[in-house]
Amino acid sequence: MFPEFRELISHLKIQDDHFARLFNRHNDLDQQIKNMEAGIVPANGMAIEQLKKEKLQLKDSLYLILRKAADA
Incomplete structure (x- = not known):
């Protein structure tokens, strides 16, 4: 997930508890x-679909955090 942010992800997983929780x-x-x-x-199928929706929301949140951190 997000190979272009690999180093930033590693850094945020250590430095940002919120990011680490979302990522995990x-x-x-x-x-x-x-x-x-x-x-x-x-x-x-409904249970799987619900989990996929939650996963997608988390991915969107993670991406926003990564973009903000990359722009900082």
Whole structure:
């Protein structure tokens, strides 16, 4: 995710607790979705769709933080 911000992501994960929480939640959701889609964890389409929406919102938030930090 966001390879152009790789160094900044590493820095923010250490320096910004809010960013780190969002980033970790995004990764957790990604893994949950993969497990559900693979049938490892039982789920219906609605549950997967809801997690994907939350993941997308987190990604948008992370991107905004990254853009602000890059412009600073």
